[in-house]
Amino acid sequence: MREAWVVGAASNRYGKLAESAREAATRVSLAAIRDAGLEPKAIQHTFVANCFGLTERQAHLGPLLNNGLGIPEVPSVTLESACSSSSAALHEAYVHVAGGFADAALVVGVERLGHLDTMSATGYFAYAADYPFETRNGATFPGLYATLAHAYQAKYPTRPEMFGAIAVKNHANAAHNPHAHFQKEISLETYLASPVVASPLRLYDCCPFSDGAAAVVVAAREAVRSPVTEPLVIRASARAGAVTALQDRGDLTGLPSSRLAAAQAFRQAKLEPKGIDFFEVHDCFTIAEALALEDLGVFPRGTAARESEEGSTARDGKVPVNPSGGLKAKGHPVSATGAGQVVEIFEQVNGRARGREVPRTGTALAHNVGATGGSCSVHIFGRR
Amino acid sequence: MREAWVVGAASNRYGKLAESAREAATRVSLAAIRDAGLEPKAIQHTFVANCFGLTERQAHLGPLLNNGLGIPEVPSVTLESACSSSSAALHEAYVHVAGGFADAALVVGVERLGHLDTMSATGYFAYAADYPFETRNGATFPGLYATLAHAYQAKYPTRPEMFGAIAVKNHANAAHNPHAHFQKEISLETYLASPVVASPLRLYDCCPFSDGAAAVVVAAREAVRSPVTEPLVIRASARAGAVTALQDRGDLTGLPSSRLAAAQAFRQAKLEPKGIDFFEVHDCFTIAEALALEDLGVFPRGTAARESEEGSTARDGKVPVNPSGGLKAKGHPVSATGAGQVVEIFEQVNGRARGREVPRTGTALAHNVGATGGSCSVHIFGRR
Numbered sequence: 001m002r003e004a005w006v007v008g009a010a011s012n013r014y015g016k017l018a019e020s021a022r023e024a025a026t027r028v029s030l031a032a033i034r035d036a037g038l039e040p041k042a043i044q045h046t047f048v049a050n051c052f053g054l055t056e057r058q059a060h061l062g063p064l065l066n067n068g069l070g071i072p073e074v075p076s077v078t079l080e081s082a083c084s085s086s087s088a089a090l091h092e093a094y095v096h097v098a099g100g101f102a103d104a105a106l107v108v109g110v111e112r113l114g115h116l117d118t119m120s121a122t123g124y125f126a127y128a129a130d131y132p133f134e135t136r137n138g139a140t141f142p143g144l145y146a147t148l149a150h151a152y153q154a155k156y157p158t159r160p161e162m163f164g165a166i167a168v169k170n171h172a173n174a175a176h177n178p179h180a181h182f183q184k185e186i187s188l189e190t191y192l193a194s195p196v197v198a199s200p201l202r203l204y205d206c207c208p209f210s211d212g213a214a215a216v217v218v219a220a221r222e223a224v225r226s227p228v229t230e231p232l233v234i235r236a237s238a239r240a241g242a243v244t245a246l247q248d249r250g251d252l253t254g255l256p257s258s259r260l261a262a263a264q265a266f267r268q269a270k271l272e273p274k275g276i277d278f279f280e281v282h283d284c285f286t287i288a289e290a291l292a293l294e295d296l297g298v299f300p301r302g303t304a305a306r307e308s309e310e311g312s313t314a315r316d317g318k319v320p321v322n323p324s325g326g327l328k329a330k331g332h333p334v335s336a337t338g339a340g341q342v343v344e345i346f347e348q349v350n351g352r353a354r355g356r357e358v359p360r361t362g363t364a365l366a367h368n369v370g371a372t373g374g375s376c377s378v379h380i381f382g383r384r
Numbered sequence: 385m386r387e388a389w390v391v392g393a394a395s396n397r398y399g400k401l402a403e404s405a406r407e408a409a410t411r412v413s414l415a416a417i418r419d420a421g422l423e424p425k426a427i428q429h430t431f432v433a434n435c436f437g438l439t440e441r442q443a444h445l446g447p448l449l450n451n452g453l454g455i456p457e458v459p460s461v462t463l464e465s466a467c468s469s470s471s472a473a474l475h476e477a478y479v480h481v482a483g484g485f486a487d488a489a490l491v492v493g494v495e496r497l498g499h500l501d502t503m504s505a506t507g508y509f510a511y512a513a514d515y516p517f518e519t520r521n522g523a524t525f526p527g528l529y530a531t532l533a534h535a536y537q538a539k540y541p542t543r544p545e546m547f548g549a550i551a552v553k554n555h556a557n558a559a560h561n562p563h564a565h566f567q568k569e570i571s572l573e574t575y576l577a578s579p580v581v582a583s584p585l586r587l588y589d590c591c592p593f594s595d596g597a598a599a600v601v602v603a604a605r606e607a608v609r610s611p612v613t614e615p616l617v618i619r620a621s622a623r624a625g626a627v628t629a630l631q632d633r634g635d636l637t638g639l640p641s642s643r644l645a646a647a648q649a650f651r652q653a654k655l656e657p658k659g660i661d662f663f664e665v666h667d668c669f670t671i672a673e674a675l676a677l678e679d680l681g682v683f684p685r686g687t688a689a690r691e692s693e694e695g696s697t698a699r700d701g702k703v704p705v706n707p708s709g710g711l712k713a714k715g716h717p718v719s720a721t722g723a724g725q726v727v728e729i730f731e732q733v734n735g736r737a738r739g740r741e742v743p744r745t746g747t748a749l750a751h752n753v754g755a756t757g758g759s760c761s762v763h764i765f766g767r768r
Contacts (some may be wrong), residue, residue, distance in 0.1 A: 001484065020516075057519065060466040060512040063625045063758030069634075073644055075623035076759065077472045078464040080446040080559050087463045092476060099483025127437075128444040135441065166692075239459035242445045247452075260457055313441075349553065374447030374566065 003221040005096040005231035006381070007104075009346035011339075014181040014212035014331030016114040022110050025097070025110040026068035032067070032215035035105065037228035040069040043217070045100040046076040046092050049085035049109035049335040053078070055113060066109025080335070082128035082210030082370035083110060083284065086214065087239075087338030087377030093218040094237040094334055098380035103223035108215040109336035121209050123323070125334070128371040130245040141284065142206060144246060145374050146198035149287040153200065153253035156302035161202070163311040164191040166286040166380075167204045167328055173315060174325025176355035177265035179340070181210045205286040212333030216369065230350050235312040235363075236268035243372040253302075255373030258295035265299075265378035269363075273297040275358040276380070278320040278348065280341035283328045283371040289313075292319065292367050320358040321344075323348060338368035338377060345381055387605040388481040389615035391488075391642035392420025393730035395723075398565040398596035398715030405471035408597040410452035410496040416599035417453070417490065421612035424453040427601070428486040430460040431477050433469035433493035433719040436508050437462070440496060447493065463665040465724035467668065469493060469759030471600065471623075471722030477602040478621040479582040485600035487607035492599040493720035505593050509718070512755040514629040516690070525668065526590060528756050529631060530582035532669040535636035537584065540686035541714055542594040544584070548575040551712055553586045557699060558709025560739035563724070565594045565715030589670040592708075593697070594739065596717030598724035599615040614734050616726070620652035620745075620764035626670045628758040637686075639757030642679035646751070648680075653747075657681040660764070661744040662704040662732065666753040673697075676751050680762075707732060722752035722761060729765055 010031035013019050017024050025048060033040055046069075048061045058064070062076025081088035086109025093105040113121045118384045124136040129144060152158065168188055174180035186204060194203035226229065240260035248264045249256070266272060273296055281296070284288035290304040298319055307313065313321035324344035327337060345364040345383050347353045394415035401408050409432065418426055430453075432445045436715045442448070444459025444502060467470035470493025477489040485572070499507045510519040513528060536542065552572055557563035570588060578587035608615065624644035627633050633640070650656060657680055667673035674688040682703055683691050691697065697705035708714045708728035729748040731737045 008642045027683070051443055052438070054508070057511050058515045059435055059464060060628070060755055060758055062465060063754070064514060066625050067627055069630075071638070072625055072627045074625055076465070077473075077476070077623075077624055080443060080464065081460070090481075091459075092461070095479055096487050099485065101479050101483065125439070127441050130448060131440075131442045133757040174541070181581070239461075241456055241458055241460055243451055243452050243456045244447045245443070245451075250525060340402060341528075341600060370447070371444055374444055 001098045004094050004234045006219055006342060006346055007219045007224055007227055007229060007231045008032045008217040008299060009343040010035055010101040010178045011181050011214040011343045012212060014210040014333055016209035017064055017112050020368045021050060021053055021110045021112040021212050022058060022061060022064050025065050026110045028213040029065060029069060029108045029215045031097060035229060035306045036217040040071045042104050043071060043074060043106045044073060045096055047078060047089035047105060047107045048078045049089040050078055050111065051080050051085055051335050052111060052113055063318045064215055081375045082376045083169060083334050084336035084368045084370035087368035088377060089378065090338060091237050091239050091377060094234055097218050097220050104217060104219040106217055107217060107339055108213060109339040111335045112211045112268050113209055114211045116255055117245045134246045142198040142201055145285040145287055146201045146236045147246055148302050149200050150354060152273040152287060155253050158305050160192060162186060162305035162309040163205055163243050163286040164362040166289050167191050169314055170283065170322050170326040170328040173323050173356050174329030177325050179328055180325045182327060201285055201353055206326050208332040209331040210331030212331060214334040214336045214343045216339055217343050232346055232349060232381040233384060234379065235382045236265035238264035238268060239377045241375055242373050246372060254291050254295045255369060255376060257373045258292060258377035261378040262296045265380050271380060275363060276365045277363050278323060278358040279365050280322055280324060280344050281327040281367040283322060284332055296367060315356060315358055323353065323356050323358050341366040341368060385482045386484060388478050388602055388618045389605055389729055390600050390726060391603045391611055391613060391615045392416045392601040392610055393565045393727040394419055395598040395727045397563050398717055399596035401496050405437055405494045405496040405531055406442060406445060406448050409449050409492045413449060413453060413490055413599045416601050419521050419613060420601040420756060424455045426460060426488050427455060427490045429480055429489045430458060430517050431473035431489060431491045432460060432462045433473040434462055434495065435469055435719050436495060436497055439500060441520060445502060451498060463757045466750045467718050468722055468759045469719035470752035471752035471763065474763060475621050478618055479729060481602050488601060488603040489602055490599060492597060493723035494597040495594045495614050495719045497593055498595045515602055516706040517629045522582060526582040526585055529586045529669040529671055532636050533584050536671060542689050544576060545572060546689035546693040547589055547670040548572050550644040550673050553577050553698055554667065554706050554710040554712040557707050557740050558713030561709050561714055564713060565592055566711045566713045568649050583670055591668045591712050591716040592714030594660050596720040598720045598727045600723055601665050602724050604722060616730055616733060616765040617768060618763065619766045620649035621694045621762045622648035622652060624759050624760055625640040629651060630756060638675050638679045639753060639760060639761035641757045642676060642753065645760045645762040646680045651765050653764040655764060659749050660749045662707060662742040663695040664706055664728050665751040667706060667710040668716055673756060680751060699740060699742055707737065707740050707742050725750040725752060
């Protein structure tokens with residue numbers, strides 16, 4: 001198995017796209033390829049992550065992307081794994097490159113739902129849950145994650161301020177991220193005064209609907225003679241699944257797929273949680289960041305929300321988490337989110353994260369969840 | 385790189401599904417796993433091909449499939465490459481198994497559009513074309529393939545009877561296939577009397593809309609101690625892309641992605657077209673079968689339609705093509721079609737193709753096209 005590197009990365013600004021998913025994906029992909037110092041013809045396979053292209057009346061995005069890149073002959077495929085689509089695509093690119101099937105591959109995640117009204121967008125999101133058992137009975141993701149939050153609060157002593165601290169920290173980070181949907185800080189008072197969306201989740205516990213696109217280039221170490229960027233060495237690429245419907249799980253104070261993917265990733269990388277310098281985790285809701293940090297083994301069960309309030313996860317804390325601003329404030333363009341986490345890690349490592357730098361960038365972990373954990377991907381990156 | 389085998393296969397009867405895509409995929413997957421003599425827990429990754437699950441309000445099909453199989457912890461991903469989705473999924477499974485990332489993987493293709501009316505289904509299909517340049521201006525696939533047929537007829541001397549012979553042959557084969565949507569023969573007179581759908585294509589030039597599901601299990605040779613079936617050795621797995629919109633292509637008498645994928649596949653397998661005992665090719669329209677056979681190098685340019693009329697592609701002809709009945713008569717459940725072609729090859733090799741046997745089954749080729757050739761997959765199979 002060959003060593004695979006991330007050698008280029010690019011993202012647009014998350015928010016509302018004025019162009020189609022196809023156009024955004026092409027633009028961002030070209031930027032990532034250029035960033036790697038490559039020509040498009042160096043790319044031997046493209047992996048497009050997209051969930052809701054049908055709402056734009058466009059399937060078969062892969063060849064259209066490759067047309068736009070000037071490499072129509074190159075094979076492509078579109079991948080969907082709910083909110084973890086582009087980390088699933090990264091895994092496929094990793095397998096192709098590490099396995100020797102391609103020297104360089106492109107991963108681009110793109111989503112556009114901003115042309116729909118909020119109710120329609122919420123409805124489409126909810127198709128990623130277990131439709132006949134959850135969605136059809138009225139559950140959408142704020143409700144499902146509220147259920148997880150209730151379970152956590154019932155088991156562990158918490159206060160709203162603990163979850164508020166996660167939102168405040170992520171907004172503070174996003175204020176320095178030019179890719180972020182929300183580039184402004186919020187106060188704890190603003191958080192506490194925000195309306196309840198699905199008890200106990202308030203408005204500022206929830207990530208926004210974002211459009212966006214993010215791309216990374218994965219290449220074999222031996223195919224990159226003189227990298228023009230500081231590459232990320234992919235030290236682990238692990239994915240796992242879990243029972244989808246919440247009513248069928250025995251325990252709701254964590255996501256089984258997160259724990260499993262994390263265990264596999266740490267085994268692959270021969271690292272422990274304390275060996276990771278900073279994290280990008282899947283905080284679609286504040287409770288999700290707390291659960292992620294416990295599932296990843298960063299903090300003991302029932303302590304992550306408290307640690308957040310104590311500042312442990314701030315950029316200058318003992319374990320920086322979501323320096324990008326996370327899904328919460330950077331935004332959550334479904335299929336772009338996982339690739340976007342890698343863009344952040346790449347920017348941190350390459351000294352591009354001005355104003356939101358983390359102190360150490362030797363190792364980093366990206367954690368991306370599909371739905372309420374029916375799927376999860378964990379990638380660990382190191383330096384040459 | 386390890387040798388990868390197809391060790392189990394199953395399909396339902398194509399037509400109109402009374403169950404959801406999720407239910408059909410689960411049922412057929414279990415049958416394929418049992419066919420391989422395996423337990424579901426032997427499967428280390430599942431690849432689900434599906435294009436139009438959103439019309440059933442269900443994304444994230446992978447974990448739901450794995451829930452149903454009793455292996456919720458196993459990673460999964462859904463793949464889309466238009467009508468070549470499940471051959472793209474097979475390629476990913478091949479890469480995982482041959483590259484040593486999984487010992488056994490499941491590929492299931494499933495599509496359900498029968499709950500929509502014909503106009504809606506035609507519209508959804510057309511999202512796989514280049515929407516702003518083709519679909520939005522009124523083009524659907526019968527019109528696009530009619531354009532290819534016109535180009536062929538303008539360049540080569542043909543008669544309607546030549547294309548009729550393709551339809552008659554495929555219906556004759558499907559009459560013996562219990563998985564086929566249409567299990568009845570048609571006469572040349574019926575073909576010639578059928579209404580024009582998009583000139584020059586008549587009703588019987590066109591494949592039907594089918595629902596369906598087909599699954600295969602791919603395993604590493606070294607992981608299969610005593611196969612309970614006669615495995616297919618995957619001797620080549622190649623994919624290619626092409627300019628999507630027809631108006632941007634220089635030549636319409638063939639599909640560039642077919643030629644490219646075929647060339648790569650023959651190189652991988654170290655074979656020539658004449659070394660293949662029988663073919664399953666992508667005949668969404670009769671013209672597509674003629675183009676496929678020329679793109680694959682089976683017949684010289686401009687001769688495939690004539691060869692078909694002369695009986696060369698019949699089951700007892702010199703080159704048996706589509707013993708299953710092809711998309712034309714077996715049916716075309718979009719994302720199931722590519723996996724279904726492999727099911728046919730597996731059944732031929734395992735002596736299950738009663739009444740439609742081909743004389744030699746030492747090597748076989750599956751050719752699966754996405755849209756009008758924006759994507760193409762070619763797989764070549766041999767015997768142990």
